[in-house]
Amino acid sequence: MTSILFRFIANAVALGVAVWLVGDITLGEDGASNGSKTVTLLVVALIFGVVNVVVKPVVKFFSLPLLIVTLGLFTLVINGLMLLLTDWIAGDSFEVDGFGAAVFGGLIVSIVSWAVNLVLDRDDD
Template sequence: MLLRGVISLVLNAVALIAVAQIFDSFQLDGFGTALLASVILAILNMFVKPILVILTLPITVITFGLFLIVVNAIILMITQALIGPSFVIDGFGTAFIASIVISLISMILNSVVRDIRR
């Protein structure tokens, strides 16, 4: 169980690094910063995201869940603010697109690792 969580954090850090390679407006200082961002994202997703989801439930229902991408971008911007200058996202638009790409990359990486472990 603990190993699964550590693997998930590392895979999310890899996804963050991949996004930093794709977008010039998304910058990380290295793997350590990506791992720290992954840990902070996990904590925010546990405690802050549920509150944001409840607060935005009406618009989320109206948009058939697509507004959750905005919530993910907000969580990403909060993470960037907490880490400081070693993690920079140039604007909400970048955070929005990055949150989509991070989700896709993480989903693919987690699927590959899950298939390998079987």
């Protein structure tokens, strides 16, 4: 259960960093309060987590030949597509303008999520 919570927090932080760094990724309305944007970020992180658990393995399976040929670099495209799918599901509360922004945002989300999981998910045995 804590692993799911850590992944949720990592996704939320990673999406927040992507919104902050990539100008073509926006969260909420322009005049929205910080509390409203935080709630929106948590909802988008939940949607992104579900997309990564349900859709991403299927896409990776069917794109396995491309993943092998590109030595795994096609994963960047898949991450961008998952971000665009999250944009489509979330509606107006989360906007990704363009495929390039989605791929760059997916790269940022992957790196930040990995780093946050590394820090949060420590086994102190």
